[in-house]
Amino acid sequence: MSFLELKDLRIHFPTDDGLVKSVDGLSFSLERGKTLGIVGESGSGKSVTSLGILGLHKGGRAQIGGEIWLDGEELVAADAEHVRTLRGKKMAMIFQDPLSAMHPFYTVGAQIIEAYRIHNDVSKKVARKHAIEMLGRVGIPQPDRRVDSYPHEFSGGMRQRAMIAMALSCDPELLIADEPTTALDVTVQAQILDLMRDLQRDFNAALIIITHDLGVVAELSDDILVMYGGKCVEYGTAEDIFERPEHPYTWGLLGSMPRLDRERTERLLPIKGSPPSLINVPSGCAFHPRCVFEDRTAGKGSSLVPELVETEGGHLVRCHLPRDQRRSIWENEIKPNLEAS
Amino acid sequence: MSEPLLSVQGLEKHFPVTKGLLQRQVAAVKAVDGVSFEVRKGETLGLVGESGCGKTTTGRLITRLIEPTGGKIVFEGNDITHMSQGKMRPLRRDVQMIFQDPYSSLNPRHTVGAIVGAPFRIQGIKTEQGVKKAVQDILELVGLNPEHYNRYPHEFSGGQRQRIGIARTLALKPKLIIADEPVSALDVSIQAQVVNLLEDLQNELDLTYVVIAHDLSVVRHISDRVAVMYLGKLVELADRKSLYESPMHPYTNALLSAVPIPDPKRRVERERIRLQGDVPSPLNPPPACRFHTRCWKAQEICKTVEPPLQKLAPGHEVACHFPENAPAAAAEAAPAAV
Amino acid sequence: MVTYIIRRLIWAVVMLSIVSIITFGIFFLVPRLAGATPEDLAARYVGRTATEQQVKLAAEQLGFNDPLIVQYGRFAKGIVAGADYNNGPSVEHCPAPCFGYSFRTRLPVWPDLLDRLPVTISLAIGAAVIWVIAGVATGVVSALRRGSFFDRAAMGVALAGVSLPIFFTGMVSLVLFSYGLHITAPGNVYTPFLTNPLTWAYDLLLPWITLAFLYAANYARLTRAGMLETMNEDYIRTARAKGLAERTVVLKHGLRGALTPILTIFGLDFGLLLGGAVLTESTYSLPGIGKYAIDAIGYQDLPQVMGVVLVAAFFVVFANLVVDLLYAVVDPRVRLV
Incomplete structure (x- = not known):
């Protein structure tokens, strides 16, 4: 078993408007000395996940399900007082x-x-x-x-x-950094990222870095988890996500971002629409209303929640499109547009 | 090159600091301290810098939201530096501002129609088919549903709120739009939508933009020319290509080098410039070249003589004694010129 | 810091001077404008039986024929340096601060006020201790259990406390606890603290509680609102993430953040009270400044009224200054310049 392992973590909040499924079946594992980047937009559930691991939703209105294993110890069912003693020390x-x-x-x-x-x-x-x-x-x-x-x-x-x-x-053996540099100036951000990289090596801690900034994740992460609507939509090594992304949402994020390391493109390629409200997550694949390729799923997009499936070597994707089709879309339709003509 | 729409000369804004029994002014925060630039018709000028560099204050000075303590602002040939509110009124139509926070800059008790239509009413403008039709046209222009009028x-x-904010500024067909961090409060996927919208509107309506932002990638994408500010001073001003490809000021170099690159393969090989410490307080900025405390190229002269903003290459001005990437002759001339 | 205090003290003196000018104006300028002669004013000093001749003499002696500015100067000098009153055969010295002599008792006002002050201070301090503890505690618990039965009940009682006047709650509790159950003192008594602390507390218990009820209600509401706000702050999340016990999070991090606005209100409330808890003192017939003020007004005893007004104003101005200084102690971000 890994140092940190989440199995089907669910954190739901009952509200007057309905059940908010902030985190809805999230699984991943992380070893000491490794860095996981969790990427997502507002309302993707990334911050709720981090507070959930620390046990800060315990005793509140949240309904928590699934398992969190930290160094061989399960935390979801554990006594709140016991988790408190781990907080600040172990994590x-x-x-x-x-x-x-x-x-x-x-x-x-x-x-x-x-x-x-x-x-x-x-x-x-x-x-x-x-x-x-x-x-x-x-x-x-x-x-x-x-x-x-x-x-x-x-x-x-x-x-x-x-x-x-x-x-x-x-x-601590587990360090979670929630948008650690978002409020900082760019030159200071660079200093802090350097510092975190050095300290992680010294402390040999497992590091989870939560951010909306793909640049920051790319600087620090070994593995990357892309969250959308409370679920993981793509998981892989940093190279998987940046070189061979297979989820249309990941493509959208890459296309939305102007990049300094490439020739300037004439147009950004944004994702249409807005991130979903978690009270009213779209049926089927939560991303389908914003997905350009929804019409290629033969109607499954709006009716069926896609499974998170391994495509190869630990690279997981939650998408209805067949693997070959995803790869060909990336190679032929997406990647060329990300580079300046 | 077209005529300048806006010209700013030696613009200054000093906020007084008072102390003691009699509250005498003992110092001033030199938020903007002698900034000069021009904005040409139809172009986008990007204004970048870190917190405290004065970019936001500059934007507010141009729109005359605050009163400058020195310098000159010329819009379409008219000196508007100290123009009275009454005389400014027609000008207010021509210069509009987009704010950062789409949550706090819209009055929650007004409908979209009221917000976007307000400029018509305030300026007393008659529209051919009524205000409602005009507002709905604008909503459509910014990609909102005209039926959202009463929401x-x-x-x-x-x-969408940022679109409403943009719609409001467009109501009076302005010539110049100052956008202060127009996308930084938005999600990544939404940022791109708004950036594209701003570009489309510029082409369609022949707008001129001053975009104030801290995100260098966004600024590169959207701007034709870019001005870099540091502690109230302009340190470099150049067209996009030269600024990003051959930055001359060490500070610009450091800024560009600090931007995280979304490419995990490059993180090892990349050569980085790491500035030490934080930006000094604008209350007590370093003398002469304000960057010398953090600059790895600084010499004695940088602490004693303030480098002027000089044109070292066509369309490329920089305020540095030891500029990088400068044409050989200029580089030699620069330290000697002072 | 020092320049700040000096500046504030100068301001305090200016404020008090303004208050004294206004009070002086109300009692001496306004009657003149309304057509009263110096003799009309002097008549109050010498009593109803005085002859016209005596009144004229008194008016001359009291200086009512002088220009107003000279009169105010004399009045102000009396407060600062003391005054000498020429009674004809003998000269009577009234030491500073001299507010003059009461019309009724012929005694100087200041020693009278000094006599009354311990009662009012005792009342104010005791009540303040009760209302701060009760109000803040109720507010904290209410905030933490928002929407619970306790919260609703407490806020209901608080609403009653804010809206019911003292003379009502005071009378009801007197009837109930003193005359009915005989657990508390029946009012109209005061034992100095130094004489017997136990009797002192026993005599004041009911007034304390009555007065505290009014204020505690307000403090509970304020604390609740403040706590609801601070418990949502990021630094509370940080405190929890450190692994602090919830009690420490609430008391050390939450309450500390919520107390600043309460401190402000407390300073003003307490300062006002020191100037006389008028309703409480008259309800329980306690010989404090408030009771003194009521009596003085009833008898139109000008020197007494002016004395009370100035003492009350002094306490409010002073309390304000103390609060502002405390602010800087509580919140290190506040810089006194």
Whole structure:
């Protein structure tokens, strides 16, 4: 069994308007030292998944099903209090906006010390020393002085570094980063991505990076999982997803994105329509109303939910189109259009 | 080359900082500090830079949403720098703004028809077949269903709301549109739709754009010329091709190098420039060349003499003592010229 | 920080001066404009039995014939430096702060006020402790169990608390607890704290609770709204992700974030109360500043009224300053410049 394994994870929220199936049958596995990128648009269920793994939906209104195995331990059925003791220690999380994700009234140091002392029975003094060490490790200059600063006294990049120091303070084995660089400037984003890459190597943690930015995933991930409407629509190695993508949604994402590493194309190739509301997920394949190739599925698109099927070597695709047809569409109809003529 | 539609000369906006018993002004945040550029009819000028570089303030100055503290703004030959609100009124039709957040920039209590039709009413414009017909035509133009006339903003997705915002700016057939981060709040697949829409509208309606954005890939896609800002100054201004293919300012180089590339094969081999630290505070910017604190090419002169914005190649201006990719003669001339 | 405090103190003095000018104006300028002569004003000081001659003399001695600006100057000087009153044979010194002499008792106002102050302060502090604890606790629990029976019941009671006037709740509880059940003091009594702390508390218990009920209701509603907002903040999610126990998340991270607006309201409420809990004090006949004010107004005792107004204004201005300073302590993002 892998270090982290999700089996058919379902996280549903009952609301006045109906059941919101934020995560609907998600499975994947991840080893220590490896990075999984989860890509999706708003409402795809990617953030709910991450909070679900940490057990933060427990005790709320959420209906959680399936299994989450972390280092041989099942967490969905586990006692909430037990999962709490794992949180922050065995698994930790980095959030998108470090300004709102840190408490404005406590110093950065106090917040790291707090995180450390939950799981380590040490004096404040020892914890403070550890906090200073962690701040230094994530590249904050003069950590012994900055430890007493408040979050608002840090710049955006420094705040995100402090957030990472806090997450890593208890030496977690699983680190989940939810849009870790979205709120940052591009030069600072590059620094943070470098830092995360280095730290992951040092800590040998399993890293899940959740983002809408294909560039960020490509920089860090070994494997990539594309989510749409609460389900995985494509899963594979980074090369599978960028070189041989087989799902029309993945093609759409690639076509929507202007790229600096290629000649400028005259037109972007967007996906029509908008991401679905999770209260009202389209029948059949959730992507079918936006899919250009829906007419080639002989009506199955709107009536039947496609299975997630392995096409080869661990590359999984959830699509009604036959494999050969998908490959030929990619080679002949999509790929040439992504490159400038 | 066509005539400039908009010309900005030495534009400045200093926000005062006060201190002490008497609240004397002790310093100023130089949000925009002597920026000059032209926008030609029918083109798209991209304005890029990181947070605090003054790109948003520049946009607001051009639309006169805020009052400049110095410099000159000339629109179609008229100096509008300090024009009164009353005189500005007809000009407001010609210069419109698209905002970043399609959620907060639309009044939730007004129908789409009221929002898009408001400019007609405010400007007192008579339309041939009534305001409703005119609004519906615009809705169709931006790819919305004309039957959405009586719906409210909350019934629409983010992308559709941005279309409503665009429709509102188009109502009065403006000549110049300032778009401040028009796609950054949108999902990836929607961004592309809106980018394409902006391009189509430009061709159809002969619009001129100033697009303010932090995303260098989007800016490259949409712009004809690109201006790079750093701490209130323009550091480089060039046509798209030269800026992206042979950037001269080290900062532009660093920016381009920092953009993550969606190509897992290239991540190892890529040569990167990594800037240290964050952008300094605009309250207390470094003297002379403001980039010298983070620049790997900085020498003594960069700390003492501010490099002027110079044309080093046709259509390519840069403010640097040691520009990269510069034609040989120009590169040698540049440090000596000061 | 220091310049901030100095600037605020200067402002406080300016504010108080304005208040004193306005009060002075109401009592001395407005009657003049309405046609009252200096003698009419002086008549109040010397009593009904005085002859016309005595009234004239008093008017002269009290300086009512002087220009108004001179009169105000004298009044202000009395507060700052004290004043001397010439009674003919002897000169009486009234030390600063001098608000003059009561019409009725002929005693200086300030010592009277000083006598009354401990009652009002006792009432305010005791009630504040109760309402803050009860209100905030109710608000927190309500927010965490939004929509539960407790929440609805608490908010119902809170609505009653906000809308029912003190003289009603006070009377009802007096009848019920003091005259009926005999558990609390019957009012009209006050034992100084230093004399006997237990009796002090016993005597004030009912007024405290009555007064606290009114405020607690408001605080519960405020706390609930604040907590609902902060518990949705990103930093609460971070606190949970660290593995903190829910109690710590709520109290250390949630409540701390929600307390700032409550602090503001508290400063104003408390400052106002120190200027006299008029309704409570009169309902329970407690000899505090509020009762003093009511009596002074009833007898049209000008010097007393002016004294109360200025003392009350002082407390409000001062409380405001303290709140603003505390703000910077609670929220490090607030910089006092």
